[in-house]
Amino acid sequence: MTTVARTRKDVAVVAHLLRRAGFGATRDQIDQYVAKGYEETVEELLNPRVGQPEDQDLMDRYFIASVEARSPGHADPQWSWRLATSEKPLEEKIALFWHGLLAVGGVKLDHGLEMLTEIDLFRRVGLGSFRNILFEISRNPGMMYWLDNQNSHKGAPNENYGRELLELFSMGIDDLGGGAYTEDDVKAAARAFTGWASKPTPPPFFLGPFPMEFRFDASDHDNDEKSFLGETGNFNGEDIIDIIVKKRASAHFIAMRLYLFFVSDEPDEGEIERLTDLFQETDGDIRSMLRYIFNSDHFKSADVRFRKVKSPAELVFGTARLTDRFDIPDMDSSMLANQSLFMGQHLLNPPGVEGWHEGEEWVDSGSLIERVNFAASELGRRDSHGVRRMLDRVGSAGDDLEPEEFVEACLDALGSIELSPGSKTVLVEHAAQYRSAVSGTVDGTDRAVEMFQLIVSTPDYQYC
Amino acid sequence: MGLENFSYSHTIGIASFQGRGFMNPVDVRLDSRGLVFVLSRSNAGNKDVRVSVQTQDSEYLYEFGRWGTEPGQTTQPTAIALDLEDRVYVTDEFMNNVTAFDREGQFVDRWGEFGTGPGEFNRPSGIAIDSEGNLHVVDHLNARVQKLTPDGGFISSFGTFGTAPGQFNFPWGISIDREDGIWIADWRNDRIQRFTPTGELVSTLGSSGRDDGQFDRPSGVHVASDGTVFVADWRNDRVQVFAGDGAHNETLIGDATLSKWCQEFLDVNPEQAGWRQNAGLFEQEKRFWRPSAVESTNDGLVFIADSCRHRIQIYRRVHALVAT
Numbered sequence: 001m002t003t004v005a006r007t008r009k010d011v012a013v014v015a016h017l018l019r020r021a022g023f024g025a026t027r028d029q030i031d032q033y034v035a036k037g038y039e040e041t042v043e044e045l046l047n048p049r050v051g052q053p054e055d056q057d058l059m060d061r062y063f064i065a066s067v068e069a070r071s072p073g074h075a076d077p078q079w080s081w082r083l084a085t086s087e088k089p090l091e092e093k094i095a096l097f098w099h100g101l102l103a104v105g106g107v108k109l110d111h112g113l114e115m116l117t118e119i120d121l122f123r124r125v126g127l128g129s130f131r132n133i134l135f136e137i138s139r140n141p142g143m144m145y146w147l148d149n150q151n152s153h154k155g156a157p158n159e160n161y162g163r164e165l166l167e168l169f170s171m172g173i174d175d176l177g178g179g180a181y182t183e184d185d186v187k188a189a190a191r192a193f194t195g196w197a198s199k200p201t202p203p204p205f206f207l208g209p210f211p212m213e214f215r216f217d218a219s220d221h222d223n224d225e226k227s228f229l230g231e232t233g234n235f236n237g238e239d240i241i242d243i244i245v246k247k248r249a250s251a252h253f254i255a256m257r258l259y260l261f262f263v264s265d266e267p268d269e270g271e272i273e274r275l276t277d278l279f280q281e282t283d284g285d286i287r288s289m290l291r292y293i294f295n296s297d298h299f300k301s302a303d304v305r306f307r308k309v310k311s312p313a314e315l316v317f318g319t320a321r322l323t324d325r326f327d328i329p330d331m332d333s334s335m336l337a338n339q340s341l342f343m344g345q346h347l348l349n350p351p352g353v354e355g356w357h358e359g360e361e362w363v364d365s366g367s368l369i370e371r372v373n374f375a376a377s378e379l380g381r382r383d384s385h386g387v388r389r390m391l392d393r394v395g396s397a398g399d400d401l402e403p404e405e406f407v408e409a410c411l412d413a414l415g416s417i418e419l420s421p422g423s424k425t426v427l428v429e430h431a432a433q434y435r436s437a438v439s440g441t442v443d444g445t446d447r448a449v450e451m452f453q454l455i456v457s458t459p460d461y462q463y464c
Numbered sequence: 465m466g467l468e469n470f471s472y473s474h475t476i477g478i479a480s481f482q483g484r485g486f487m488n489p490v491d492v493r494l495d496s497r498g499l500v501f502v503l504s505r506s507n508a509g510n511k512d513v514r515v516s517v518q519t520q521d522s523e524y525l526y527e528f529g530r531w532g533t534e535p536g537q538t539t540q541p542t543a544i545a546l547d548l549e550d551r552v553y554v555t556d557e558f559m560n561n562v563t564a565f566d567r568e569g570q571f572v573d574r575w576g577e578f579g580t581g582p583g584e585f586n587r588p589s590g591i592a593i594d595s596e597g598n599l600h601v602v603d604h605l606n607a608r609v610q611k612l613t614p615d616g617g618f619i620s621s622f623g624t625f626g627t628a629p630g631q632f633n634f635p636w637g638i639s640i641d642r643e644d645g646i647w648i649a650d651w652r653n654d655r656i657q658r659f660t661p662t663g664e665l666v667s668t669l670g671s672s673g674r675d676d677g678q679f680d681r682p683s684g685v686h687v688a689s690d691g692t693v694f695v696a697d698w699r700n701d702r703v704q705v706f707a708g709d710g711a712h713n714e715t716l717i718g719d720a721t722l723s724k725w726c727q728e729f730l731d732v733n734p735e736q737a738g739w740r741q742n743a744g745l746f747e748q749e750k751r752f753w754r755p756s757a758v759e760s761t762n763d764g765l766v767f768i769a770d771s772c773r774h775r776i777q778i779y780r781r782v783h784a785l786v787a788t
Binding site: 057058060061062063064065066067068070073074076077199200201202203204205206207208210328331334335338 | 478479487488490505506507508509510539540557558605634636651652681683699725726729730733736739740742743744745748749753754756771772773774775
């Protein structure tokens with residue numbers, strides 16, 4: 001392989017990594033990561049520095065209503081800003097993953113402040129052990145309220161949390177509705193979580209919301225013996241979690257969900273089994289599982305590249321990162337979450353405890369129009385830092401490019417995007433028309449911007 | 465520990481998207497009649513911005529400057545000022561302009577657009593009026609203060625971006641003292657800077673931190689008629705009071721009781737009242753959450769915009785401050 005070919009492959013693989021482990025990157029950022037090296041980039045993504053973002057004060061300054069966010073809509077500017085600008089992309093991506101898997105719906109909770117607290121929880125612990133993630137979410141007051149655990153009492157347990165903990169958060173059910181657990185296990189889990197609840201807060205209607213807090217009420221906890229997944233004892237919620245995470249069904253469930261979110265919409269059972277093993281070998285360490293995924297030949301192969309439908313959040317914030325037009329929070333940045341909503345993903349308000357149905361289900365005729373219009377509009381912002389750099393990059397490729405070379409230069413400038421032969425042929429034919437146009441009627445900048453917009457309007461751009 | 469030089473008086477306000485009440489009030493000013501003008505910033509996406517006018521006894525009167533980009537409307541309003549004729553000026557960070565209303569809320573004029581030139585703005589923030597009726601506008605992202613005639617004519621400006629003495633780092637609030645000295649809440653430098661009327665630095669107050677005399681993103685500064693200096697210590701959720709020479713005097717953390725409007729709300733919503741009693745967070749309810757601006761009267765009333773609790777907390781001075 002020549003140096004040029006090797007470099008091109010390096011760029012393609014790093015670009016792929018950044019699309020999956022984050023929300024994509026500009027071509028310049030890709031170059032920086034290529035220079036750093038693939039495995040070093042994986043480690044940087046997996047080990048984000050700890051601490052509050054330095055621009056949190058600015059976010060709060062311009063969007064004061066989001067500081068005391070009374071609803072998910074009021075909280076939107078906060079997460080939109082992080083998704084569009086965070087220098088710790090995997091931290092946001094893993095928060096999005098858990099937000100969809102351990103889903104708390106804003107419609108019922110209707111507490112934007114708590115939703116942001118939950119996203120922060122996922123940032124903080126989302127790359128750690130699954131056991132700790134389950135423990136933390138079980139002490140999350142928003143989750144306790146969402147799944148009615150404040151109504152679960154000693155002698156009168158509410159089974160909602162215990163059931164979803166097993167069915168949707170850890171062990172799962174098979175296609176026939178069966179599972180690795182029984183109804184008796186659900187009942188035992190519910191009894192073990194009695195007394196776990198959120199503290200009452202004043203109603204938000206006259207002074208705004210108050211931060212929610214977890215409360216364990218020992219007097220309302222069922223201390224009697226329980227049998228759960230073959231073990232018997234005086235279990236509390238923490239014991240239930242410890243038992244759950246030892247089961248291979250839980251390992252397989254999380255391996256499957258990580259694979260579907262980070263690798264491909266089509267499960268590969270061999271890869272998922274290997275991830276399942278790794279879960280059990282590492283006590284469910286999510287960072288170790290992602291390290292394995294990102295460094296695997298399977299992940300880097302062309303077989304899975306551009307084979308996963310972008311979620312609305314991936315499309316919106318990936319495109320926003322590409323155009324790189326937000327230096328300081330503003331009205332446009334605050335409204336990005338609305339764009340995702342228009343495409344079918346209402347961040348901070350998943351449709352139910354199952355989260356979102358992903359993959360091909362993201363795209364229908366209505367959402368496709370929203371996707372194309374949004375992306376084309378963003379790429380038309382030639383005053384943005386990102387588009388200006390793309391134009392410079394295409395310009396530096398030469399003044400007299402053949403149509404195919406011109407399309408290739410535009411694809412490269414957009415962050416090493418690959419197109420199907422059919423899409424590419426159409427774009428090359430379109431580029432050829434520039435040559436037959438009367439000289440001077442369309443300048444080079446206009447041509448490049450139009451080509452950027454055409455590229456992000458292709459079916460291929462809907463995949464990452 | 466109780467307050468030494470102030471006593472809590474009462475609170476005006478309730479969270480409300482329109483009419484009686486406020487939504488994230490970021491500024492408060494009084495007119496010559498003693499009416500309270502409150503600027504609700506809200507979340508521009510929810511279109512609840514407005515200036516609302518009420519008496520100090522919580523009688524709601526009217527509102528104006530609601531959401532929009534047409535003349536007489538605001539989108540991301542940040543501050544208000546009233547001149548000696550009670551003309552009301554509102555800065556808008558989204559439209560990069562200043563709108564003037566009469567005291568009844570009728571649109572008078574507006575001027576300004578995005579830019580760095582004279583009379584242009586990049587997110588105009590705090591606004592104050594000197595003894596001659598000229599406007600001083602904190603041109604937030606241009607890191608300068610512009611002096612304008614009452615109808616928007618450019619007079620002069622001073623300030624550059626930076627952290628050195630006299631420079632600004634995302635400045636926000638402004639106050640003009642009785643000698644027309646200019647006080648700026650140099651927000652991201654965690655300090656208050658005092659300038660002569662022509663923009664020469666006189667002194668600096670504060671540094672970063674949580675101790676007395678330190679600030680975490682001070683948003684508002686107000687110099688009372690007797691020279692007392694109030695600083696809305698925004699991210700420390702408190703208001704600090706200083707003598708005119710900069711000596712720290714008192715710290716207010718919020719003492720709110722239920723406003724008349726809140727009490728009425730709970731009276732007619734007993735389920736909500738029961739919910740509140742059950743929560744029992746009465747101490748938390750009292751405290752400031754991002755107080756952003758301070759106003760005062762000559763007879764010692766102090767009005768504090770408690771932004772994230774949708775209310776104005778009012779204190780009364782009980783002892784005159786003595787400069788050390």
